Amino acid sequence: MNRIRSIAFLVLDLACAVVFVCGLIAYGQVGKPYKRGFFCNDEDIQKPYKKSTITTVTGMTVGFALVFVVVLGTELLLNHLRRTCRVRNDPDSNSGGSHSSKIPPVILSILWVLCTCLFGLAMNQILTDVGKYSIGRLRPHFLDVCKPDWSKFNCTDERGLYVFIVDDVCTVAEGSLKAKQSRLSFPSGHSSTSAFLMVFLALYIEAKLILPKTSKFLKPFIQSVLISIALYTGFSRVSDYKHHWSDVLAGFLLGTSVAFVTIFKVLKPRFGREYQEIDIEEVRVSEADYVMSTNPI
Secondary structure (H helix, E strand, O other): OHHHHHHHHHHHHHHHHHHHHHHHHHHHHOOOOOOOOEOOOOHHHOOOOOOOOOOHHHHHHHHHHHHHHHHHHHHHHHHHHHHHEEEEOOOOOOOOOOOOOOOOHHHHHHHHHHHHHHHHHHHHHHHHHHHHHHHOOOOOOHHHHHOEOHHHOOOEOOOOOEOOEOOOOEOOOOOOHHHHHOOOOOOOHHHHHHHHHHHHHHHHHHHHOOOOOOOOOHHHHHHHHHHHHHHHHHHHHHHOOOOOHHHHHHHHHHHHHHHHHHHHHHHOOOOOOEEEEOOOOOOOOOHHHHHHHOOOO
16 A cells, blocks of 8 residues: 555656646747837947856856755765764655665655755746746846837937837848847746755755764855855846846845755755764664664753
């Protein structure tokens, strides 16, 4: 019965993953952003088009590499400490599977964390795309990409007041990738993705990277570096005229929120771990000591 239940929940998890992937593909291929108008004198959309300081490929490559390295290193360290030290507040050596499995628990734990991160990333991307396509905010370089034919419409009415242009006045093909991307400013995808990955890692490190009490600055230093990477990624989108500052702020808030939900509602790690070094050749821990050492203080 337990095996059937486990398989059923596994199938359900896979179905959720398939839904997320299909949703991402649908948004990227057939989704059309809301067609928002503009004022000719709007300085917020008159910036020049620039190449990205951090491209999507670069950002995702660095992000995935950091996730893999941090998770692999942390889980291997935790596995080593379980074998050689008393680890407090860590009753389970594997969050994703049973110890009776033929697969080493450390491998299952690594796969569980990576799969959880990918699930959260997909959820974050879905929410980001919903905002982008439903709002259709124009990017700061919209007019430079749109290249409107100014001779075919009037920016002002008979009273000299600027009018809101809602017609298709761009000379660039409406179906082109540049034209589509120019209407997907809010929220910033780079900001939400980098915030999710880096905040996810910062919380994961806080929960699972166990260090001796004498180490006070190593963990905060690593977390600060991770958060700095996310901030730099978001700030570069403003300086590259890819997003307005509010797009980046919204992306940060969205990515951070999804990271917290993923950590606390899906991964559910134990916080407050610490260890005490022991010589397993000379010290035999009694059953009572073992029970105390595996329960949180």
